[in-house]
Amino acid sequence: MxxxxxxxxxxxxxxxxxxxxxxxxxxxxxxxxxxxxxxxxxxxxxxxxxxxxxxxxxxxxxxxxxxxxxxxxxxxxxxxxxxxxxxxxxxxxxxxxxxxxxxxxxxxxxxxxxxxxxxxxxxxxxxxxxxxxxxxxxxxxxxxxxxxxxxxxxxxxxxxxxxxxxxxxxxxxxxxxxxxxxxxxxxERATEAMPPPPKETLPHPYGIDVEALKRMIKITEEKSMEKFMGNKHFHRVGETNAKKFLSFAGIEAKIAPEKLSNEQIVKIVDALQRYPEFLPPDASCLSPVGESILTTGIIKELQPEFSTVVLRPPSSYSGFPFLVEVGLVYGGRALDPGRKLLRFANRIPLLYDESSDVSFKVLNEEIDWRRYHVPDDAPVAVITHICSTKIPYKTVGKEYIADRPEIESEIKNAVREALRRLSLFLSKKGSMEAVQRKMSIYSKYLPLMAQFSTELAGQKKEPRYQQLLKEEEAEVEEIKEEMADRSGNPDVVGENVIEQTTIEDYR
Ligand SMILES: Nc1ncnc2c1ncn2[C@@H]1O[C@H](COP(=O)(O)OP(=O)(O)OP(=O)(O)O)[C@@H](O)[C@H]1O
Ligand SMILES: [Mg+2]
Missing domain, CATH: 3.30.565.10 (Histidine kinase-like ATPase, C-terminal domain)
Structure with missing residues (x-):
């Protein structure tokens, strides 16, 4: 620690x-x-x-x-x-x-x-x-x-x-x-690119509790509640919405924040949770690792046969913006058979209490691995990274993340998408191996068959079977090329082409 x-x-x-x-x-x-x-x-x-x-x-x-x-x-x-x-x-x-x-x-x-x-x-x-x-x-x-x-x-x-x-x-x-x-x-550093530094943001009204509101009231310089609510204290709340909210909460717009009684503060916090017209939190303050930096790390540390990174659009829970990115890694020297889960929160590796974590729950209880034809003993690592201005750790130890339904569903969607990609890769790999097996049998027996049948028929010239082998070879090359689209390791099959969905696309 x-x-x-x-x-x-x-x-x-x-x-x-x-x-x-x-x-x-x-x-x-x-x-x-x-x-x-x-x-x-x-x-x-x-x-x-x-x-x-x-x-x-x-x-x-x-x-x-x-x-x-x-x-x-x-x-x-x-x-x-x-x-x-x-x-x-x-x-x-x-x-x-x-x-x-x-x-x-x-x-x-x-x-x-x-x-x-x-x-x-x-x-x-x-x-x-x-x-x-x-x-x-x-x-x-x-x-x-x-x-x-x-x-x-x-x-x-x-x-x-x-x-x-x-x-x-x-x-x-x-x-x-x-x-x-x-x-x-x-x-060693493998890229000079760094995720953009995270920006500061104001608290969203849904994330405010009584203690937080008291703290804000103590330090604010605003003299009226409408100014306090609508002027740079809360994320995405402007003056008009502030006035509407105060009338919804039954609080006088002109009252000074410091004059609020305890009951009024509790009333406001309660109304903050119920008021339907706050805009959702904007996620421009979040800084995921990103596809290219994460892929660089995966290739450097794990040298996989296949890898893919899925970045989900930002979402929010209780007024806190969050975002999930998932990496799926298959094969390579560094991975033993069996599924491995690597959990990260705001780029911190979480090393303890895996089985209490939301990612563990999703992977083991909510994903039907058979649907993706990934056997239990496949050499697979799933990387989950949750970024947020507030990670819902279950304890102060920063070890495992609570199963908030919003976060759970984002992880599930990301893992499913990554698995679809892996399953496509595996089926291509499977058909390539089948063609290769076929080819090795053909190339062994075809010349003999050609020789015997020529002799049997009393002919001098053998049939031209080489063309058949060439066609099979071309088929293998074609599948290899298709697989290259999804492979994380350029050494194995062609160039590593990854889909560039970045956080910018969602902003
Ligand atoms: N290596 C460092 N370089 C610059 N500032 C540092 C460094 N280490 C600590 N600090 C400063 O000291 C403060 C206290 O660090 P500390 O680890 O106790 O708390 P924290 O990082 O803010 O929160 P947490 O309890 O989650 O670690 C930090 O907020 C930071 O301002
Ligand atoms: Mg610290």
């Missing part, structure tokens, strides 16, 4: 600044000479360094030494949500080893700010032990060094899986991981 939270922060920071991410991660025994060096668990130093924009030195103590401080409280599609992920990893280190965290950051690429801090747990505030500025930084970025107790032999598999899957959806990032025995795994 510590590795994941710190890497997530690095990727978020670089991507939001429009920088192609370079992230370096190293885990090493904190004291290799100690007597306990061969035991597990023990203290490890986890280092995560990035080439992001850096953190303003004034913000460092709060960002890394205070739980629930996040710069991401705006509504935006980012990995971080709560302002506690990185800080929790730091706190875990402090609790298990009592060692301070070290933050090194540069925002100008020249000077470097170094902090060593502990967190005062009872006060939820940072205790700064060291604060220095040095010249000589070569680039902007942030490095976090945290010492924590862990059992690497147990964690290794999940950590490796995390990097592999992150590289799959983040084919535009360079990820380097050095493990405690010094093995380096490098996931």
């Amino acid at each position: 510590a590795v994941r939270e710190l890497v997530e922060n690095s990727l978020d920071a670089a991507e939001l600044a429009g920088i192609l991410p370079d992230v370096y991660v190293r885990i090493v025994a904190n004291d290799p000479s100690a007597e306990t060096a061969n035991q597990e668990p023990k203290a490890y130093r986890v280092t995560v360094a990035d080439n992001g924009p850096g953190v303003d030195p004034h913000h460092v103590p709060r960002a890394f030494g205070k739980v629930f401080y996040g710069s991401k409280y705006v509504l935006r599609q980012s990995r971080g949500m709560f302002g506690m992920g990185g800080t929790m990893a730091i706190l875990y280190g402090q609790i298990t080893t009592n060692k301070p965290v070290k933050i090194t950051t540069s925002t100008d690429g020249k000077s470097r700010h170094i902090f060593e801090m502990l967190i005062d747990i009872s006060e939820n505030k940072p205790i700064i032990l060291r604060k220095d500025t040095e010249e000589g930084a070569e680039k902007t970025g942030t490095r976090v060094d945290v010492i924590l107790e862990g059992d690497f032999t147990r964690a290794a598999q999940k950590i490796n899986e995390y990097f592999k899957q992150t590289a799959l959806v983040g084919s535009y990032a360079n990820l380097t991981f050095v493990d405690p025995i010094g093995r380096i795994t490098a996931y």
Whole structure:
């Protein structure tokens, strides 16, 4: 979890600044000479360094030494949500080893700010032990060094899986991981294209609860409810609709937001859910990985025989826009027999509790695989990626996604479309193999048959059977060409032609 939270922060920071991410991660025994060096668990130093924009030195103590401080409280599609992920990893280190965290950051690429801090747990505030500025930084970025107790032999598999899957959806990032025995795994950037950075958006009225409305009222400068409702507080609500809504809710248009009673606030929230004339949320704030970046990642990491990516049009649940993209991968060296599910939410790989997730439910309970002639032991991987300004995780652990009916149905539609494409590919592959089998039999027996029949008939000249073989060969070539349209791997059959349905088409 510590590795994941710190890497997530690095990727978020670089991507939001429009920088192609370079992230370096190293885990090493904190004291290799100690007597306990061969035991597990023990203290490890986890280092995560990035080439992001850096953190303003004034913000460092709060960002890394205070739980629930996040710069991401705006509504935006980012990995971080709560302002506690990185800080929790730091706190875990402090609790298990009592060692301070070290933050090194540069925002100008020249000077470097170094902090060593502990967190005062009872006060939820940072205790700064060291604060220095040095010249000589070569680039902007942030490095976090945290010492924590862990059992690497147990964690290794999940950590490796995390990097592999992150590289799959983040084919535009360079990820380097050095493990405690010094093995380096490098996931290299395969494309310079990055998904457009997600834009901030205003909350949609359907997504507002009592607490959220109270928070908005506390900070607004508007002096009347009609101005508050209709002026840049809510997504796609203008003045006319604001007035109509207030009369629907039975709230005076001129009343000042701060004068509202608790009952009135509850009444408004209730009416927000029922008012039928709000426009649906606009999804221009969402940033899916996209067909080309995802295909690049799939080819690089899985070298499949076939792959396809389906991007569904944006939709919404409870006022939050979301969008589903699904990748379907078949065959290749990296896939073992059997179906594999790889789940992502806002580009985070979800590695735990698979069976509680909505994607698992769709794949196992709602898709009739026999209809697509894909056997249970086929080497298939299904990649589901859900992007939203708010992912409906069932718990704070960011591990599995609730089965909201809207999301469920989008996943189902996307998987079905991908399966139709795979099934087409498989049937062509099947007929190609049948023709090839036929050909190999023909080419073995035809010359003999020709020879015997010539002898039997007492003729001198054999019939011209070569033409028959040529026709069969042409048939194979034709099927190969057709298959190339759907193949994800240009090495196997011809060029990789993918349908370019992009998010732009839906806007
Ligand atoms: N590598 C980094 N580069 C730049 N800013 C960072 C970096 N790491 C953390 N931050 C800043 O510190 C804040 C706190 O990070 P933290 O992981 O605790 O919360 P979060 O990412 O906002 O939400 P979540 O709890 O979902 O991770 C971030 O919002 C960000 O502003
Ligand atoms: Mg975070």
